[in-house]
Amino acid sequence: MTDQLPGVLVLCTGNSARSILGEAILAKLGEGRLRAYSAGSKPKGVxxxxxxxxLARRGIDTAPFRSKSWNEFTAPGAPRIDIAITVCDNAAQEACPVFIGAPIKGHWGLPDPADVEGGDEAVDAAFEATWQALNVRVRALLASPFETMEPGKLQDLLSVIGRMDGAV
Incomplete structure (x- = not known):
């Protein structure tokens, strides 16, 4: 990776739940080390x-977050993406997007908290569990010198992180 901060794109299908949380955690914990983004192959729109x-409970401004297409990151003039991480749940037979381009790719599969039925309490508990799982994974990435790792070593690291407790 060059002297510019590496771009990390968190991908899911709808870009409304897991990938939004992943972007928020990466941006907060990785501030000064990376640029965090999220997108979806079929964005929900919000x-x-x-x-x-x-995010609001965690004191994170929600205004910048929006559900967007991964096409924004393949168009001319788009931010450079060095790492693309999918967070879809293969165990649930969910279609996982495959980002086109040359970033190092990793998979950190998690169940979709947006699929939880019930009141706000049940939904909030599912989102909290997803936050915790992503937080552990992001911290593992940030505990490494990922910015200077050889591509093969970084790919291996992303795979190990993706198999951490709770991953699929």
Whole structure:
């Protein structure tokens, strides 16, 4: 990676829940080390209310977050993406997007908290569990010198992180 901060794109299908949380955690914990983004292959158009409630509870400004297409990151003039991480849940037979381009790719599969049925309490608990799982993974990435790792070593690290407790 060059002297510019590496771009990390968190991908999911709808870009309304897991990928939004992943972007928020990466941006907060990785500030000064990376540029965090999220996108979806079939964006829902708006972030899930449960994701927005969680971010607000954590004191994170929700205004910058929006559900967007990964096409924004393949167009001319788009930010450079060095790492693309999918967070879809293969165990649930969910279609996982495959980002086109040359970033190092990793998979950190998690169940979709947006699929939880019930009141706000049940939904908020599912989003909290997803936040915790992503937080552990992001911290593992940031505990490494990922910015200077050889591509093969970084790919291996992303795979190990993706198999951490709770990953699929």
């Amino acid at each position: 972030p899930h209310p449960g994701a927005l409630r969680l």
